Structures are given as C-alpha cells and as structure tokens.
Amino acid sequence: MSNLQGKNILITRDQQGATILADVLRKTGANPIEVPLLQINCKRFEMKDALTQYSWVFFTSQKGVACFLQHERYAQQLHQCNIAAVGEKTKAALHNRGYVVDFMPSTYNAETMASQFLQRFNTKERVLFVRGNLSRPVLLKAFTKEKIPYDVVEVYETKQNDGMKQTLQKVSERNAIDYITFTSPSAIDAFLSMVPNFTTWQSIPTVCIGTTTEKKAIDAQFSNILVADVFTIEGMVEKMIQHHNGKDE
Known part of the structure; x- marks a missing residue:
C-alpha cells in the first residue's frame, strides 16, 4: 500500500x-x-434583520458554519433558507447539524462558486455571506457586478499565532x-x-x-x-x- x-x-x-x-x-x-x-476564533456578531430576509446564505468554510450556528436564533432560522456551501467539508458540517445544502460548486473555490451559482440561479433577492475577517472578496465582487444585493456577517477572526x-x-x-x-x-x-x-x-x-x-x-x-x-x-x-x-x- x-x-x-x-x-x-x-x-x-x-x-x-x-x-x-x-x-x-x-x-x-x-x-x-x-x-x-494561525489562531481562528469565533467572534460576537449581530444581524439587524432576520435570516429569513435572505434568499440564500453562503458558507465558505467549516469554521464559518460552526461559529454561525452557535447562535440558536439564527440556527433555527437557517432551516428556512436556501444554503450554498463552498465544498464537501463545509457541506458535511451543515449536514451534520441537520441542514440541506442547495448548491455546491464543482470545484471548491470562490471563483467557481460565484460563476456557477450566477449561471444557475437568476436571483436578484438579497443574499448573506457568512465569512471570516480575512476572507477574499471574490464572491462579493461577482455579486456586486451582477447588482445582486447582499450583506456580510463576520463570524470568526483569523490572526497569526506569533507564539x-x-x-x-x-x-x-x-x-x-x-x-x-x-x-x-x-x-x-x-x-x-x-x-x-x-x-x-x-x-x-x-x-x-x-x-x-x-x-x-x-x-x-x-x-x-x-x-x-x-x-x-x-x-x-x-x-x-x-x-x-x-x-x-
């Protein structure tokens, strides 16, 4: 072997x-x-609107899933949303908590996620991106270009582990x-x-x-x-x- x-x-x-x-x-x-x-820690966050105001919720990491679902109110509301996951591990993290993932790209990166989602779904309704502080702006730029309204919630922080x-x-x-x-x-x-x-x-x-x-x-x-x-x-x-x-x- x-x-x-x-x-x-x-x-x-x-x-x-x-x-x-x-x-x-x-x-x-x-x-x-x-x-x-690196040190990655969940951070406190609040959203001004109910999760059900969004047509889609995007998760781009397992850590994002874990930190977001620590909030029971949002965890309950998420069951009523369409969910996008960047890859198998993020999808599994959601499935393990009882959620259905409605979209996952064929290649696990933000570029493919943006292009395939926008090709497949013709939505102009607001979406929510669940992210960390160092997440790349690829998805945000793609949705801005298509004039799709969105909000961003940062649920975890990544910083260097200088020790x-x-x-x-x-x-x-x-x-x-x-x-x-x-x-x-x-x-x-x-x-x-x-x-x-x-x-x-x-x-x-x-x-x-x-x-x-x-x-x-x-x-x-x-x-x-x-x-x-x-x-x-x-x-x-x-x-x-x-x-x-x-x-x-």
Whole structure:
C-alpha cells in the first residue's frame, strides 16, 4: 500500500485543523510536525434583520458554519433558507447539524462558486455571506457586478499565532522537512513573516489545498509546489503519496 512512511511533514494550519490533518497523515506512516501558525476564533456578531430576509446564505468554510450556528436564533432560522456551501467539508458540517445544502460548486473555490451559482440561479433577492475577517472578496465582487444585493456577517477572526515563531525556526534545525503543507493564503503570509531564512525552505515540496493557496505560494516564490486534485486535506495527502511514489504529473 502506498504510504508516506517516515516522512517529516510540516503542518501550518490552526490547531484544530492541524490535529485533524495530523491524524490523517499518521495513518500513512508519516511523521506530522504541528506548528499552528494561525489562531481562528469565533467572534460576537449581530444581524439587524432576520435570516429569513435572505434568499440564500453562503458558507465558505467549516469554521464559518460552526461559529454561525452557535447562535440558536439564527440556527433555527437557517432551516428556512436556501444554503450554498463552498465544498464537501463545509457541506458535511451543515449536514451534520441537520441542514440541506442547495448548491455546491464543482470545484471548491470562490471563483467557481460565484460563476456557477450566477449561471444557475437568476436571483436578484438579497443574499448573506457568512465569512471570516480575512476572507477574499471574490464572491462579493461577482455579486456586486451582477447588482445582486447582499450583506456580510463576520463570524470568526483569523490572526497569526506569533507564539509559534521560535518553534518554527527550530523545526528545520531538528528535522529534515520532506513536505510543507498550507491550507490557506494567510498561513503562507504567517510562514513568511516567521522564518528567518526563506531560501532554506524555498525548494521543499510545498503542498497547497487548492488553487487560491497555490497562487499565494507562487507569489511567495516557492519553487516546488504541489496542489491537491480534490481541494481537501485528504486530497493533499493523496497528492503527497503520488509525489512520493513518483506518479505525480
């Protein structure tokens, strides 16, 4: 069976997400090294209107789902709304709480989500985007262009976990890193701000969860970038296995 036996794999995502990815990697025999460079926390929010005033509610992350549904009033009202989810993991987070997802794009990113939704649904009614503070404006720009009214509610905050700076610096001294993993552009930003000598990391195979993170890695000038075929952590692990076995094209 294909595996990553003995490979040292750096995980840079937030602590909760890092633990999940680490568990998947251990099943392949890999040695996951968790250095969570981000902190993601739910934040307090209020909305002036009832959720039922919106024709659609868009979720672009599992964290957005979790933080939004902490509010019982909105959790109840959401059952009466059309729901859009960016990908399988976000959809599963909603399904696990008893919600039906009415739209999910074929490729799990904001660009595809916007184009496919606007092609399929001819709505001019107001929509709600449930987001974090660092979410990209792709969806908002697309809906603005089509003159579709919308509101935004920020339900979680992502910030750098500066306490990990020394840990990250020591990692390469203690271990020969075989793969670096990134699940968001903000993790790459945090990484670049914390490493003292980027050139020592630049050529290490860098595994990105999707094309948005890949673009950031290209801009950062990583030289050996791998992108998951399916934009999930399982897809990232499968890409590493393919690369390790020399089957990655």
